[in-house]
Amino acid sequence: MSTAQLLVTAGGVALIGWVLWYFFLAGRAGVAARAMGDDVQRVRIDVQGGYTPNEVHVAAGRPVRLDFFRNETNPCTEEVVLPAFGVRAWLAPHETTPVEFTPAVPGTYDFSCGMGMVHGRLVVEPA
Ligand SMILES: [Cu+2]
Incomplete structure (x- = not known):
């Protein structure tokens, strides 16, 4: 993998993590x-x-x-x-x-x- 491919992959993984956090975890404290x-x-x-x-x-x-x-x-x-x-x-x-x-x-x-x-x-x- 090139550096650019690695960056795109890492960015995608980070984005998925953020989406999961945002929709399922953030602000759910009582x-x-x-x-x-x-x-x-x-x-x-x-x-x-x-x-x-x-x-x-x-x-x-x-x-x-x-x-x-x-x-x-x-x-x-x-x-x-x-x-x-x-x-x-x-x-x-x-x-x-x-x-x-x-x-x-x-x-x-x-x-x-x-x-x-x-x-x-x-x-x-x-x-
Ligand atoms: Cu509903």
């Missing part, structure tokens, strides 16, 4: 947030290849409002579902879509994109 507000418990969730924060803590028995800000056009995240609360919402790109419900029963509930590829969880704590 980020938890607690809802603020005495009346409606509000949390903003950034949607971009995943949910940030991807763990949200709220209190049972009071209304929750999750403001999903979808900062991408990747179709993966165009829909968010919270099966336990009967929520299925369409998230317009580069806009904030509020999702409101009142969790009655403490527990941990999953939310995800419509395909179930990216996930977050809602931890409902006893009031």
Whole structure:
């Protein structure tokens, strides 16, 4: 192999490694947030290849409002579902879509994109 071929090969391998890291590992560390507000418990969730924060803590028995800000056009995240609360919402790109419900029963509930590829969880704590 010539030096140029070696460089191209090494570059390709580095690129593959970066792609794997970017899509599967980067920014996947858990980020938890607690809802603020005495009346409606509000949390903003950034949607971009995943949910940030991807763990949200709220209190049972009071209304929750999750403001999903979808900062991408990747179709993966165009829909968010919270099966336990009967929520299925369409998230317009580069806009904030509020999702409101009142969790009655403490527990941990999953939310995800419509395909179930990216996930977050809602931890409902006893009031
Ligand atoms: Cu998806």
